[in-house]
Amino acid sequence: MADTIKVDQTLDCKGLLCPMPVIRTKQAIDKMAVGQVLEMISTDPGSVADMMAWSKRTGHELLEHRQGNGLFQFYIRKTK
Amino acid sequence: MKKTKGKFVIFAHSGTYDKLHQTATIALTAAAMGSEVYIVLFFWALKKFYSGQLDHSDFPVEYQSWSHKITQLMKEKKVPPISEMFREARGIGAKVIVCSAGLEYMDIDKTSQNTGKDSLIDDVWGLPQVLTIAEGAETVLYI
Numbered sequence: 001m002a003d004t005i006k007v008d009q010t011l012d013c014k015g016l017l018c019p020m021p022v023i024r025t026k027q028a029i030d031k032m033a034v035g036q037v038l039e040m041i042s043t044d045p046g047s048v049a050d051m052m053a054w055s056k057r058t059g060h061e062l063l064e065h066r067q068g069n070g071l072f073q074f075y076i077r078k079t080k
Numbered sequence: 081m082k083k084t085k086g087k088f089v090i091f092a093h094s095g096t097y098d099k100l101h102q103t104a105t106i107a108l109t110a111a112a113m114g115s116e117v118y119i120v121l122f123f124w125a126l127k128k129f130y131s132g133q134l135d136h137s138d139f140p141v142e143y144q145s146w147s148h149k150i151t152q153l154m155k156e157k158k159v160p161p162i163s164e165m166f167r168e169a170r171g172i173g174a175k176v177i178v179c180s181a182g183l184e185y186m187d188i189d190k191t192s193q194n195t196g197k198d199s200l201i202d203d204v205w206g207l208p209q210v211l212t213i214a215e216g217a218e219t220v221l222y223i
């Protein structure tokens with residue numbers, strides 16, 4: 001599915017430890033328009049659970065996440 | 081009492097690096113999760129904020145032997161300095177509050193870095209206002 005998602009901005013969080021991927025995601029989403037999609041790439045294995053919790057709490061839609069080769073990719077649509 | 085969803089209050093008492101780091105990361109994360117965050121500084125946390133040594137890596141006596149190793153690892157892993165995390169937390173809405181009595185009895189130099197444009201402090205309150213804000217909070221931590 002990720003191949004079909006139109007990404008408006010990519011955020012590179014590789015090498016950042018918890019909680020910084022979530023913090024950088026929040027800061028990036030704040031600057032985007034409603035409906036736009038952010039791709040966030042992390043190497044922190046905790047970011048899978050973290051991004052699920054963050055999207056549930058904030059209401060921004062986690063469209064998909066996938067992982068491989070030590071990378072975690074997230075696609076988040078800004079909802080408000 | 082009805083709890084206010086998302087209100088998050090940290091009573092920051094300790095001024096050692098490990099506990100202030102926890103205060104900063106938890107406050108920053110809670111603010112990023114959309115919570116209304118208040119960090120209230122007392123005693124040694126307050127003293128450290130005004131000392132100009134907020135990022136100084138001092139650990140409690142019982143953990144001194146680990147101090148060098150952990151400090152080195154944090155640098156290698158590019159963990160942000162405590163002062164930067166507090167700045168970022170404030171940038172996304174967290175409020176840093178100072179205990180007004182503490183300012184008097186902790187021998188604070190009020191002309192130090194936490195005044196003016198570089199201040200990390202949002203307001204000075206007494207306990208009645210602090211307790212009013214904490215009332216009904218979803219989460220209250222004492223660190």
